[in-house]
Amino acid sequence: MLILVANPLTLVGVVLVATVVLAALLADLIAPFPDHRGAVVDFVNFNKPPSVAYIMGTDVVGRDLFSRILYAYRISLLMAVVVLAIAVPIGVALGLVAGYLGGRWEYGLMRLTDIFLAIPPLVLALSILGVMKPTLLNGMIAVTAMWWPWYTRLVYNITRGEKAEGYVLAAEVTGASRFHIMFREILPNCIPALVTKMTLDAGFVILIASSLSFLGLGVQAPTPDLGSMVAEGARYLPDQWWLSVFPGLAILVAVFGFNLVGDGMRDILGGDR
């Protein structure tokens, strides 16, 4: 806690992230119009500017924007959690294998990650979604496919350094298996860097997922999604500005919050590699 006080920006980040997470979890309780997350039409109240009843205004079919943003956070956070939960274990395992075993493993795996890293991430995701149906699940698959190589490279570099440490040699002469050395000796030494990167990445996944749905890929209507809401609202600029500005701000708050927390993690854990 003292660390948070000494580092006010991290505190701001923690507050922002906590707000976003709570908003998503408690959407059912907070949202004034919970049913507006679906295909509801209320032509009496369409295109209303922000007011007391609709604090962020209503969209072109009369749905409350604030309620829809709360539910959109659910999708965004789900995306971040699922993508990291799949990409990190894959990337970490491949990085450990490439870094520790070396030789052909290193050559094969690192060239493969180089290939993935050479393709612009959005193009890679777009091409995957071009082949498959643009659904939430396929969106997650596409983002995961572009995410794991970064973890492979990070863990590979740490492993290369740790491999030269005395404790790895000591474990080898004690008869530790290669699996043991990779996952029980070296992996714990990667945790600080991984935690930092995962926190930063949670924000970037949300950003990329929003970019994809902004382009019409990923989550489909009527499910609320920040990216598609911005895209939809942008058509009515500047007259109905609230349609795109509030979802855009929502993205900003989430990404900014995770970034601040990530930077704070780096300071606290010393994972500056």
Place this chain on the structure above:
Amino acid sequence: MTPLLDIRDLRLSFRLWSGTVEVLHGISLSIARGERVALVGESGSGKSVTARIILGLIQAMRGARVSGQVLLDGQDLGLLSPRARHGLRGTAMTMIFQDPTSSLNPVLPILHQFREVLARKEPGISVAAAHDRAAAALQEVAIADADRVLGSYPFQLSGGMNQRVMIAMALANRPKLLVADEPGTALDVTVQAQTLDLMRGLVADHGTAVLFISHNLGVVREFADRTFVIYRGRIVEQGPTAAVFADPRHPYTRALMSAQPRLTAVGLPDIPERDPAFGDPMEVHP
């Protein structure tokens, strides 16, 4: 009686882009059960690679070619399957290194690491049992507050403490052979002397044979029963420690001994990098 460790005509070469470089030119060395043998030489003479060949670490490297035999208990280690060979590490033979602090994983508490060592011999040993065994092993190396040490991380302990923890771990599974590669060189002299003293007592109690690798003649003189002097991948002199020190016969051994700093000396003599006399045949003391 067969010696515990018998190295016969061990040769090691590395294949490089520019050709093959031979590093060891036929080393022969034997250690009896419970015997303490020192391998002495300057940097780059082949001491450490010899130790690593015994443990089977060099063989795993690409480009390394090892010939000759290494027999443990009369069993040719080169003929064992990698799996069987792996099974010997940490149980029948083990090794300790120069820098004790870096030899322990910085992010794991001592007990965790101790338990992993004990689990080599006794898979699935419980945390409580491991704690008791580890505490007993730490008592042996004169660590009184074993509970605190077991709960600590390596960076919370002093270098001398870590060294003693390493020795306790190395001897915990009662190995037949302990290879000590310049143990404690990273520590200051008093601590080094203390821990070596402790180690000598312990290996004598357990009947563990030690291959002690060092460039420190003073330490070797104190510690070893027999001494082998190695120079540029060849053993140049061997024999009981007292005899080698009392009457060094090989020109290189003499040069090495004259390079030992003394309180009364005026300075260190200049030893040539190479001298034709250093290539003289091996001197063997009876």
